[in-house]
Structure formats: structure tokens, C-alpha cells
Amino acid sequence: MSSEPSLTEEIASQLRDQVTGGALTPGQRLSEARLAADLDISRNTLREVFRLLTREGLLRHEPNRGVFVAVPSMASILDIYRVRRLIEVPALAQAWPRHEGAGRMRAAVVRAKNLRDIGDWRGIGSANMEFHAAIVSLSDSPRLNAFFAQIIAELRLAFGLLDSPEMLHAPYIDRNAQILERLEAGDAATASVMLDEYLGQSERVVLQAFARLG
Amino acid sequence: MSSEPSLTEEIASQLRDQVTGGALTPGQRLSEARLAADLDISRNTLREVFRLLTREGLLRHEPNRGVFVAVPSMASILDIYRVRRLIEVPALAQAWPRHEGAGRMRAAVVRAKNLRDIGDWRGIGSANMEFHAAIVSLSDSPRLNAFFAQIIAELRLAFGLLDSPEMLHAPYIDRNAQILERLEAGDAATASVMLDEYLGQSERVVLQAFARLG
DNA sequence: CTGATATGATTGTTCGACAATCATATACCA
DNA sequence: TGGTATATGATTGTCGAACAATCATATCAG
Incomplete structure (x- = not known):
């Protein structure tokens, strides 16, 4: 059993x-x-x-x-964000608002907000990753989900190298909430555009933090 | 050494x-x-x-x-083609015509044509896969290339279940050549549209052949 | 101080062993 | 006779030990 x-x-x-x-x-x-x-x-x-x-x-x-x-390089971070954009944006764009994955997204947002109140930044990072894994799950593709899980693990490894987790995660909690709100309103198109912008900004922040390390 | x-x-x-x-x-x-x-x-x-x-x-x-x-299922074939479309089409759409991958594409096309003359269908299948792997290589993403290699291996496994390899590969040799010609002419946009249609048709043929097995 | 050699540690691979689990055949009982 | 429970056998999961091949480091010679 x-x-x-x-x-x-x-x-x-x-x-x-x-x-x-x-x-x-x-x-x-x-x-x-x-x-x-x-x-x-x-x-x-x-x-x-x-x-x-x-x-x-x-x-x-x-x-x-x-x-x-493994030692994350700048090249690997660039690659990871390219892959994220390629997979996440279309998955969200063609999402059905009542898909099970939307529930996962909501749960992740709620959890992140609660964790923010008690200042658990590591937990917020996990919740954020879960939010994006949930987005990919909207695609209903076992292979994409498995692939993305690896990508996420690599990204976490890279994040571990950086300090100041607030900088990395805090600004995105509300943004995730907005994206989810758009999706639940049936406006997946706008949601996916917001996600694309989100990823672009996140990539810039991460690369800058990475560059500060030498 | x-x-x-x-x-x-x-x-x-x-x-x-x-x-x-x-x-x-x-x-x-x-x-x-x-x-x-x-x-x-x-x-x-x-x-x-x-x-x-x-x-x-x-x-x-x-x-x-x-x-x-592993036993390929219809669901896995559907998933594989969804992933292929998601990865191959954008890779080709934003390709730089003199990218090294274009050379690989050309080599694969030439090889397929030669093999057609001697009726080596298994070889043609390999060349065809190489053509598409070359398309993905246009993206310059190590992770996408590694992921796609797995997808290709799974697809070959599924093909092994089907008979009549001519039906599966023969019609696509010239189509690959046309796609390559468009890319080399600097018209990646049209090339990617052709690739999208190609994948749609290929998927239909494979699914039909698969359905005939029970 | 530089280069060659010897030493020690770690990995790559094999072998053999045994408990845990599964598949099959046998025996039992209604 | 038919179905269930048990016993048997085979296979996997994990372990420990062993040894050659390779790498890293220290030693020594010039």
C-alpha cells in the first residue's frame, strides 16, 4: 500500500x-x-x-x-531565464482560468503573503517558485513540468549564491497576485504579457546581483 | 588525452x-x-x-x-509534439541565417536525399531527427538542446512501434529542404510558419499510424 | 627554484552476499 | 470443482569489500 x-x-x-x-x-x-x-x-x-x-x-x-x-554561471542564468520565458509565457497565455493549476497559483500567492508577515524570506522564495511551477502545470504537459522542475532547481542553486533574498523575492509577491487576478478574470492574454515583463525584470535583478559577486 | x-x-x-x-x-x-x-x-x-x-x-x-x-502511448506522442512545436518554432523564427546550426540543417538535408536514393529509410529517419535537432541548436540554449535530445529519443522509440517508415519520413525530405531554403534566404518568419505546418501534419500522420495498431 | 619521481588518496568497476519483495505453483478447504 | 491461502523460487534493493586506474601532493634531484 x-x-x-x-x-x-x-x-x-x-x-x-x-x-x-x-x-x-x-x-x-x-x-x-x-x-x-x-x-x-x-x-x-x-x-x-x-x-x-x-x-x-x-x-x-x-x-x-x-x-x-555545480557553480552557476552568468551564462547559465541567461539560459535559464530564456527557457523560463519560452515555457511559462505560452503556458499562461493559453490557460483555462479554472484549471487546477490556477488553484495552485492562488495557494502559492496566499502562502507568500503570510510568510512575508513573519519575514520568512526563504519560504517566500519557495512559494514564488511554486507559483511559477503552477503556471507551467497549466500546460498539462508532463514533459514540460518535469523539465521545468529541473530548471527551478538550478535557479534555486543560483539564488543560493546571492544574498539579500528580500531584493530577489519581495517585490514579486504583489506582482504574482496581479497576474493571478488577471488570469482568474479570464484575461490570460494580459496576464501572460505581465508575466513576460516580470521575467524580464527578475532576470535583470538577478544578473545585477550576480555581477556584484565577481 | x-x-x-x-x-x-x-x-x-x-x-x-x-x-x-x-x-x-x-x-x-x-x-x-x-x-x-x-x-x-x-x-x-x-x-x-x-x-x-x-x-x-x-x-x-x-x-x-x-x-x-518504455511503451509509448498516444498521450505521450501528443505531449511530444506539443513540446516540439513550443521549442522548434520559436528557435527557427528568431534564427540568424548564418548560424552554425544552419550548416547542420543543410548537412542533414543532403544526407537524407542521398539516403533516399538507396532506400535507407532508417537512415532517413535519423537524418530527419538531426535536421530538427539542428533547428533547436539555433537557439544556442544548452538546456533546450539537452531536453530536445531526450524528446527525440522518445519519439524514435514511438516510431519503432510503427511500420512503413516511408510514410513517416519520405514526404518530409523536400519539406525540410524548403524550410532551410527560406531560412537561408533570410526569411525566418516564413520558415517557422512552414515548420509549424510541418509539425501539425507529421503529428496527424503519426497519430493515425499509431491508432491503426490498437 | 624548477622539473621529475614516489607516495597517498579517490574514483571506477567488479564481485559476492543477504534481506525484502514479487510471481508462480502448490495445497487446502468449502 | 473452484477459489483462497500458503509455500516456493526468482529478482530486485542495498550493502560491504576488494583492486586497478587515475589524480593530487609531497619529496627529491639538479
Whole structure:
């Protein structure tokens, strides 16, 4: 009855959270032996986890040298935003207002507003990502959803590099709410235009913050 | 000096060809022990290969039951064509005519025409896929290219189910040539419209052939 | 101080083992 | 006889150990 996720998937999810959550520094090397011991799993199992996360772009594998936490580059951020625009905007443009995904969008907006009141910026970031994942779910495409999930994970990794999460997320809560309001009013066209502008501005802010790092 | 691809990658590529090439029947079960013996690799290594191909959608993994060659469904074909349209059309629309990808497109067209003369339909299929992969490469997005490679592999798997490859590929050789001609003439807009129509028709043909199978 | 060599650590791959789970055949009971 | 429960066998999931190949670092020679 319990569709228990295999140990590999479980550990993968755990490691993924550590990487996107910033517990592991980009560029950091992950020793097979030590990590396996820390996680209390065998090297073989850990290797399968590495394969998964490498495929998702969160880890980088150098032959005979080991795996490292991926280091986001400016090029990767540009690429990620291009992909986001390509996928999110059409998904929203042709959305049916009562699609299940709209409910997810609303839930994410509400959650973000609540978290803003208590100043949980990391939580706001998660809610924001969930909002956009919900937009993609409007497309009803399993492949696009899976692909976008990876893109989001990579973006979180990049965000982890930057400081001042308020700058990155705070201004967009109300904007998300407006986009949702337009969609629920049946005006998907305007909503998608707003989303396009949103992504453009967000990209600029992220790139600027990234440039300040050197 | 030789950037030797790891044994895992090598076997993965080999198995991938067998799956997309039709040597393995969709739905067929792949026994870890036997396949490992046949390929003369260890079970552990084969498992890593399985993870890779499962992630690519070519294999399906059922916990505690084993891995099977994926069985394309009508829903998956619909999804694949939706994704293709979403990615290929904009990539071509905003293409720069002297982009390196245009050269790849031309090479694919030439190869397809040559193969038509000797009746190598399987080869024509490969050339056709290469043509479309080249279109995506016009976008200069590593992530889109990687994603599209998976989509193509899944589509090949679906094609393997169908017979009469001439029906599937022959009519499109000249159409590809026309699209390329428009692009090289600097008229990417028209080219992308033609591509959109192409994909619509191709999708219909594939779905009809698929429906004839039951 | 520079370059070649030796040493140590880590990865790549294999092997063998065992518990957990699944599929099938057998035995039992109404 | 037919259906259910149990026992059997095979396969997967995970582990631990082992060893060659490769890489990184320290040592030494000039």
C-alpha cells in the first residue's frame, strides 16, 4: 500500500534540498566515501544518487576526480531565464482560468503573503517558485513540468549564491497576485504579457546581483 | 588525452541505440542479471545505465519489479509534439541565417536525399531527427538542446512501434529542404510558419499510424 | 627554484552476499 | 470443482569489500 520511495530517491531528495537550500556551497567537492558514511548509505547507492542529481544539473561530475556542487554561471542564468520565458509565457497565455493549476497559483500567492508577515524570506522564495511551477502545470504537459522542475532547481542553486533574498523575492509577491487576478478574470492574454515583463525584470535583478559577486 | 567516455556512458549509448533502433521491444522486461551477463558488465554498472535511460524516458522502472522498455502511448506522442512545436518554432523564427546550426540543417538535408536514393529509410529517419535537432541548436540554449535530445529519443522509440517508415519520413525530405531554403534566404518568419505546418501534419500522420495498431 | 619521481588518496568497476519483495505453483478447504 | 491461502523460487534493493586506474601532493634531484 505504501508506495515507498526507494532509498535512492529519498536520499536524492534530501541532497537536493541541501544543495538548493544552500547547505552545500557551489564548487564544493563531495567525497564519495565521506558522504556515504555521513548519510549512512553505501557508496553504490550514493553513486546512483549522484547520477540523478548530475542529470538535473545540480552536481557536476569530473571523471576520475569526483562530483562537485555545480557553480552557476552568468551564462547559465541567461539560459535559464530564456527557457523560463519560452515555457511559462505560452503556458499562461493559453490557460483555462479554472484549471487546477490556477488553484495552485492562488495557494502559492496566499502562502507568500503570510510568510512575508513573519519575514520568512526563504519560504517566500519557495512559494514564488511554486507559483511559477503552477503556471507551467497549466500546460498539462508532463514533459514540460518535469523539465521545468529541473530548471527551478538550478535557479534555486543560483539564488543560493546571492544574498539579500528580500531584493530577489519581495517585490514579486504583489506582482504574482496581479497576474493571478488577471488570469482568474479570464484575461490570460494580459496576464501572460505581465508575466513576460516580470521575467524580464527578475532576470535583470538577478544578473545585477550576480555581477556584484565577481 | 583521450577523453574516454566512462564505461557507463558507453553502455548507455549502446543500449539507447538498441532501444530507439527497435532491437528491444517496448514493454519488454530487462533482467538485471541476464543483461549484465550479456553485456559483460557488473550489475552495479548496469544499474547506473538503467538510471540514465530511465531519466531519459526510454526505460520505465517499477519498484521491486524491474525495468522495462518504455511503451509509448498516444498521450505521450501528443505531449511530444506539443513540446516540439513550443521549442522548434520559436528557435527557427528568431534564427540568424548564418548560424552554425544552419550548416547542420543543410548537412542533414543532403544526407537524407542521398539516403533516399538507396532506400535507407532508417537512415532517413535519423537524418530527419538531426535536421530538427539542428533547428533547436539555433537557439544556442544548452538546456533546450539537452531536453530536445531526450524528446527525440522518445519519439524514435514511438516510431519503432510503427511500420512503413516511408510514410513517416519520405514526404518530409523536400519539406525540410524548403524550410532551410527560406531560412537561408533570410526569411525566418516564413520558415517557422512552414515548420509549424510541418509539425501539425507529421503529428496527424503519426497519430493515425499509431491508432491503426490498437 | 624548477622539473621529475614516489607516495597517498579517490574514483571506477567488479564481485559476492543477504534481506525484502514479487510471481508462480502448490495445497487446502468449502 | 473452484477459489483462497500458503509455500516456493526468482529478482530486485542495498550493502560491504576488494583492486586497478587515475589524480593530487609531497619529496627529491639538479
